[in-house]
Amino acid sequence: MNIRYFAWLREHIGASSEDITYDQTVKTVSDLVDILRQQSTGHQKALADMTLVRVAVNQVYVDIDHPVTAHDEVAFFPPVTGG
């Protein structure tokens, strides 16, 4: 599973992308967040308050209860500020 981070989430985690081995117990984005939070203090900080984080699975916006599978690209980022 490929995980992408942008903006301040990328800074807290110290990486823009990471590959993690798919865990069978991970069914949704929410399950994935629980696993990721245990990776480091940076992950914990970045994903502490999910109301501040937007999620995309395979580059499409989804909610936290959206299902994820082994070959998905899951991205975490703050609300957008372009334009």
Place this chain on the structure above:
Amino acid sequence: MTIRVQEDDFDLTRIYSELREAPTGQHTPGAISLFVGLVRDMNNNHTVAAMTLEHYPGMTETRLTAIRDAAMTRWPLGKAIIIHRVGKLYPNDQIVLVGATSSHRQAATEATAFMMDYLKTEAPFWKSEQTADGVTEWVSTRESDMTARTRWQETK
């Protein structure tokens, strides 16, 4: 090219000429609406020395294309274009251009505002600002941007 995400600056005169020409098999436009967003030198009472724009390659282009397509469906447009810059920018630099052509002004101006409002709330870009003393901060979202987008769901 109707969707562009690029580091380079864009030439307004050239884009205007492209928009002015009739789309293939259609009449010449009666109206061109253009919006250009620039880097401010002040934001929230502090001086902005520079700005860096990050984006999500792939998803950005997909979202911008969807926004443009939605505008093309909603209004009778001849052409519609969205250009957004990424990387390091300085005060007064051009950041974004949204343009639409139509037979009449209302469709062109409304479509331009619509695309800009959706771009602001859906296209995965993030700005960080550098102040004169070298402090870098991520720009936070504005409630007014979300309100601006919501109006398109209520009308029409």
